[in-house]
């Protein structure tokens with residue numbers, strides 16, 4: 553079938569300057585959300601990788617392509633136009649600089665807030681012609697993706713035999729949910745095509761884990777995304793424009809007391825093609841206490857983490873470097 557057909561991605565690996573061929577569709581779990589076994593596969597994938605791909609996800613292709621073309625239009629604007637929507641403090645347009653502590657990547661992006669008032673922000677200057685249309689297209693996409701995310705989180709709860717099915721999804725559904733949306737554009741990196749450089753400048757987005765509960769990613773058909781396995785090796789994720797890639801965030805790792813893994817991932821720059829990705833980061837309300845669910849604790853099992861609120865975690869995350877182990881601060885020794 554289509555899903556099991558081998559897909560190859562040719563990526564120049566920036567660390568060892570070797571061109572490697574990967575076929576990883578056999579490793580990365582693929583979950584068909586319409587199948588009854590989905591909930592068990594999701595749990596297994598979250599334990600083993602903290603990462604999986606979903607098909608039959610229910611997000612209309614129309615909502616995806618409409619937002620994709622808005623994103624292409626935006627990133628095609630001249631730099632001085634896009635710059636008007638920046639800097640990303642923390643929302644808005646950003647170029648090469650990631651976060652506030654010196655991280656850089658071969659990427660430009662737009663960081664947006666859930667329920668944002670686009671008219672009142674700098675973005676209206678960029679979507680000047682028709683900010684209303686952008687807002688509608690974005691809202692349609694975000695609602696459909698949030699809905700899929702909540703379904704996945706409910707399957708997760710069922711797969712974990714948790715009685716309260718919406719124990720995770722209610723955090724994303726909450727009016728106060730601190731979710732974020734990100735559009736990333738990785739332009740082709742000419743120096744890579746010419747094979748001039750092979751240092752870390754060639755990284756699109758450096759390795760990191762996501763702080764939130766769950767991240768829902770969709771990209772065009774350009775490779776670049778890699779995930780880190782338990783044995784610390786990196787594998788390339790073959791792109792698939794019609795599927796979503798889901799990853800476990802730090803908060804979900806804590807809520808499952810380490811049973812689910814917050815996956816390290818990165819994006820390598822590409823010499824020839826533009827990569828465009830859109831990611832919904834599902835986060836809890838700022839005041840939410842992030843702690844292992846008592847119903848998941850077996851016998852005398854103790855929490856691996858100190859108690860903290862999402863606000864406290866976020867504050868400490870924004871003071872960190874991208875590659876830092878952010879949960880380290882909150883581990884019980």
Ligand code: GA4
Nearest residue numbers: 650651652655732762763869870872873874
């Ligand atoms: C990683 C996940 C999301 O993209 C993000 C990122 C945020 C940013 O780009 O502003 C951070 C990064 C992310 C984690 C550590 C801090 C904050 C950059 C950075 C160095 C929007 C998020 O929530 O955390």
